[in-house]
Amino acid sequence: MNRREFLKVAGMGAVTVFLSGCGVLGTTGTGESSQAAKAVAPQTISKGNKLKILVITGSAHAQGTSAHLADRFIQGAMEAGHNVTRFNSAFEKYHLCTGCNQCGGDGPCVFKDAIEEKLMPSLLEADVVALITPLYYYGFSAQIKSVIDRFYARNNNPKLKGKNALLMATAYNSSADTMPALVKHYQAILKILNWKDAGQVLAIGCGARSLIEKSPFAGQAYEIGKKM
């Protein structure tokens, strides 16, 4: 049973996805916040300055749907002159937080891996952090969630606070209730870190690269990068 057939069996509206694609859904819209990009007002974050942007991706597909959103966002941000660092969780070697608390919430992690050596310096310096993930079982992929868990090693560091955040996610499912659980989680993470939401691209009905390329979501990701 392939994925599309399965979705049909599970009553997830596979036929709707197939017929309408995400482009149609994106343009018709239903007024649901989950279907529209919540884009930042132009220049509100940068105020004309160069930003340090950290992009953390969660997909194991190097050329998949969420990778496309990341590419388009980064393209826009770089064209606007910002400095972008990208950390692809699924292609890095790292450990999961063991809650040992050696870091005390602000200190070196016991794991000297890609998160501690590569990600953490960029994370502390970043003005903007973009979390970009495929939706796996209605949440962040395990790969990116495991990276977020490791934020703990600098959770109490003043440099980790007060950043701007972006959420971009892609999903097969096209129904209006696809993304709210993820968004709620994202909002809770922001509360914990004292970060501010600076935009969301919630690409529902985008189960394949061809669908997202044709959708308005890719352009929304680009525009957010360009107009930050």
Added chain:
Amino acid sequence: MKIIVLTGSPHKNGTTSLLADRFIAGAEEAGHDVYRFDSAFKSIHPCIGCDVCGMNGPCVHKDDIEKDLISRLVACDMVVLVSPLYYASLTGQLKTIIDRFYSRTESIHRKKSALLVTAGSKESWTMEAVEAYYKKLTNYMEWQDVGKVLAAGCLDRVALEKTAFPQAAYELGKKL
């Protein structure tokens, strides 16, 4: 019933471990068959979305999920998710297990389920994200929720032991 308890904490004797212990004690006293899988102490790999399984077949990762857990999940009657809240939701360890449902996902639908979580924080919104997530997950998996123990304000074992949450976990297991 055959019950699978999936824990997400890397602490062997931490807060969620106590909830799991109490739930299991109740369930076993009631005559149920419980298998506990401690994600943080097993060999596990995250789903890479390769789709070799086609959502209904062997996973490319020959780890403890594939070799031990997945057939038990298919055969069980109930799944219990037990986790501390890390950044407002299930730990990366437990989310890794959930993502790996994918290789047999249809066969893991239509079970009973429960959620046991702890958090240090006791803000009013502490449990909102994990509750929303669990609700969405159970809806998608067509799981029938039989109960939740949401232990906010329990940063350590001492704090949790003073609350009614361990007893609630026991009762939940006992009344199944």
